[in-house]
Amino acid sequence: MIYRIRHITRYAYDNPVSQCYNKAHLLPRNTPSQRCLDSRISIAPQANWLQEHTDYFGNRYCYFMLNEPHRSLEIDITSRIEVTPMQPENALDLGCSVEDARERLALAADEATLDAHEFLLDSAMIRASAPLREYAEPSFAPQRSLLSATRDLTRRIFEDFTYDPEFSTIATPLKDVLKHKRGVCQDFAHLAIGCLRSLGFPARYVSGYLETLPPPGQEKLVGADASHAWFAVYSPGDGWFEFDPTNDNMPAGQHIVTAWGRDYADVTPLQGVIFDGGGEQTLEVSVDVARV
Numbered sequence: 001m002i003y004r005i006r007h008i009t010r011y012a013y014d015n016p017v018s019q020c021y022n023k024a025h026l027l028p029r030n031t032p033s034q035r036c037l038d039s040r041i042s043i044a045p046q047a048n049w050l051q052e053h054t055d056y057f058g059n060r061y062c063y064f065m066l067n068e069p070h071r072s073l074e075i076d077i078t079s080r081i082e083v084t085p086m087q088p089e090n091a092l093d094l095g096c097s098v099e100d101a102r103e104r105l106a107l108a109a110d111e112a113t114l115d116a117h118e119f120l121l122d123s124a125m126i127r128a129s130a131p132l133r134e135y136a137e138p139s140f141a142p143q144r145s146l147l148s149a150t151r152d153l154t155r156r157i158f159e160d161f162t163y164d165p166e167f168s169t170i171a172t173p174l175k176d177v178l179k180h181k182r183g184v185c186q187d188f189a190h191l192a193i194g195c196l197r198s199l200g201f202p203a204r205y206v207s208g209y210l211e212t213l214p215p216p217g218q219e220k221l222v223g224a225d226a227s228h229a230w231f232a233v234y235s236p237g238d239g240w241f242e243f244d245p246t247n248d249n250m251p252a253g254q255h256i257v258t259a260w261g262r263d264y265a266d267v268t269p270l271q272g273v274i275f276d277g278g279g280e281q282t283l284e285v286s287v288d289v290a291r292v
Contacts, residue, residue: 003290020273021065028208095238174191206242
């Protein structure tokens, strides 16, 4: 399946801005299940300098600068992505058990597993804790497959927590999400990652998009009109597997990956600084993901 993704971000300022510097994680990356065919970046006013880079985690991002006065800024990025589904849910009982995964992680000498260890550590927005471990433990019986246990955790988050865009902001602590059982896709991804790390399993944050209009007869997924977030867990010897607690599924065709990292802070869609001016500002974001 080939998708066309268009992500438009607009800022309007009360006062002219003399300069701005920005970093955008809005260019889809290549993965085993997707290939970016092309991307087009349009910035208005025209950027004085723009360059694409690859970050520590292998994500594509663009860095741009405007040094002319402006009262608005629009970043319009269009990409074409070829997606090949690779995560059948009937494979959940395959792979190592919860107990075996812990042993393999402790004794690992292969490069993939050693690299996964950095996703066991606390990060800027996610810290392992006893409450997170206690919430997750009922799903992780020692002899159960790690993937099946993670799928059960995904289902429980979907059933126990309410999707509420009014509850949280980027700065809402994970402990508040757990306490009130409310949040959005970013919160639910952070929650699952915190649970897994608290149990000793590597997990990473995945940022991307969902198909805006689903195939006939299928329900529209939550989060399809903006950037979406989910997570991936590492199973030693098997690799990384993705799960979406907001929609209670495993991504398989309708999810397009932009970037991954330890948490949201590593892959913020757009961040930057402005100098001299600005005042109050308004932000508008629109996302369209359509089958070609």
